[in-house]
Amino acid sequence: MPKLSLHKPSGCARVRVQGKDLYLGPFGDPETLQRYSRLLAELAAQQHQLQVAQANSGQSTPSQDLTISEMILAYLEFATTYYGPRSREPQSMNHALRPLHALYGSTLTQDFGPKSFKAVRQHMIDVHKLSRTEINRRMGRIKRVFKWAVSEELVSPTILHGLSAVSGLRRGRSEAHESRPVRPVDISQIQLTLPFLPPPVAAICQLQLLTGMRPSEVLHMRPCDIDRSGAIWLYTPEHHKTEHLGFEKHVPLGPQAQAVLAPFLNRDPKDYCFTPAEAEAWRNEQRAVHRNPDRKTKIFPCELKARIRRKAKRQAAPKVRQLQPCYDVDAYRRCITYGIRKAQKAGHAVQHWFPYQIRHTHGTEVRRRYGLEAAQVALGHATADVTQVYAERNLKLAMQVAAEIG
Structure with a gap:
């Protein structure tokens, strides 16, 4: 926003807007300040209208050159804010998206279909050796990323529709092993x-x-x-x-x-x-x-001095690891x-x-x-x-x- 300045030869308040000088009256006069505030409000309204017009005139269809990696990055930025620092969901999302990024990071989102989705799932079975239930959870998270991208008009809805056709792994119908249920500890x-x-x-x-x-x-x-x-x-x-x-x-x-x-x-x-x-x-x-609880001999003075020196050295050394306020x-x-x-x-x-x-x-x-x-x-x-x-x-x-x- 333009600043109010003093035009010394005339003693007037001057504002430069789009290369032109506007004189608002005597510098320091209350009416001059009122005109300046009104001018700022009008300029802010014009700028907002311009931004809305640019957004409406822009392309509303999903981007055709968005890669999988760019979509993942955009989603993780959203997830960090949405879930907050206490939730472990962003960390779980990171684990789920790693094979997708490794296999198809440079692939365009419009070229990612059900067969590619199944290839990511097979990678989790063959390489990561994950259980069936964990694979289903991670595949569900990947679908959620695409669903979010569709809601932001980054990805075409047809991509999400195709991924939704891929059902989860069924017990006894896949190569993935079953996870052991959590049992009570004695x-x-x-x-x-x-x-x-x-x-x-x-x-x-x-x-x-x-x-x-x-x-x-x-x-x-x-x-x-x-x-x-x-x-x-x-x-x-x-x-x-x-x-x-x-x-x-x-x-x-x-x-x-x-x-x-x-x-x-x-x-x-x-x-x-x-x-x-x-x-x-x-x-x-x-x-x-x-x-040394089994020691029989007495502790000699030289040992005590050595202990004191080691303790002082440890205390003077910079602390590499900072303890957290809670576990x-x-x-x-x-x-x-x-x-x-x-x-x-x-x-x-x-x-x-x-x-x-x-x-x-x-x-x-x-x-x-x-x-x-x-x-x-x-x-x-x-x-x-x-x-x-x-x-x-x-x-x-x-x-x-x-x-x-x-």
Whole structure:
């Protein structure tokens, strides 16, 4: 937009618009400023009308020279904003789109048809060795990318229509192997692993076992999210899986869960209860205590001085890895894997298990004791047709379960 300037010989306010000087009156006069504001508004309106006219006069048909790679890039830019930083969907989209980009990145979208789509699927079977259900999920994501491109008039609707004709792989009718269902982990396996985990991670496992929460819900617990006014505490996650559908999530915490959680509430209400920094401090203490527990000779002064020098050198060195304010799901899973390996080295017969199996264990135990409905509400499963009365009854049932076994 043009700026208001002083024409010194005349003392007038001057504005240059499209190479021409316009004089609006005495410089600094209120009426002059009013004329200047009106001029800016008129110029902005003219510019907007010009942009609309250019858009309407442009080509409204899908681009004929758009490549698959360009379409993927445009979609990923959209997905990053649409799903936000907390969603893992953009990462899942990246995995699904890699074979499409590798095989057909330079291909024009108008030349990509059902046979090309099937070739991408076969590549997932032969090269990536993915399971049938995972392949179907990834092929569905690729279809969603083309559907978005059609909605943005980047791709012809006939392309999406052709891809929609390709059905998913059926059980026993393809070369893809079947995925193994997630099974509950035996509670004894969890108990054997707990002593080899840092205290925050061990507490997360115990809370999952007592409440059936998803890993992400436990990892993001904060004192301010927990209502401790009643005998049964009520945890309301700041974010959860179904919040975009309008559902509220409430997790009752019974006496056992309260005892596990209590040592981690002594912090700022908005800080996370379980932090990697506390686990790192615990590991450093364990290193100092268990460096050589079987040593018989005394520690000589030269060894102490060497330890001090090494410690000072470590502290002065720049920190390459910055600890996050809370665990993410991948870090939590890796901690459990390390703990299982330590337990196995110590001679315990521990099989490999992962965090989400704990949720299945809790659901199985609740269903065995209280029935299917109790398991549904304890795990927080919800559907769109659940009424408010039904939700209240479920919350009471979930609090009863928490009081007895949580």
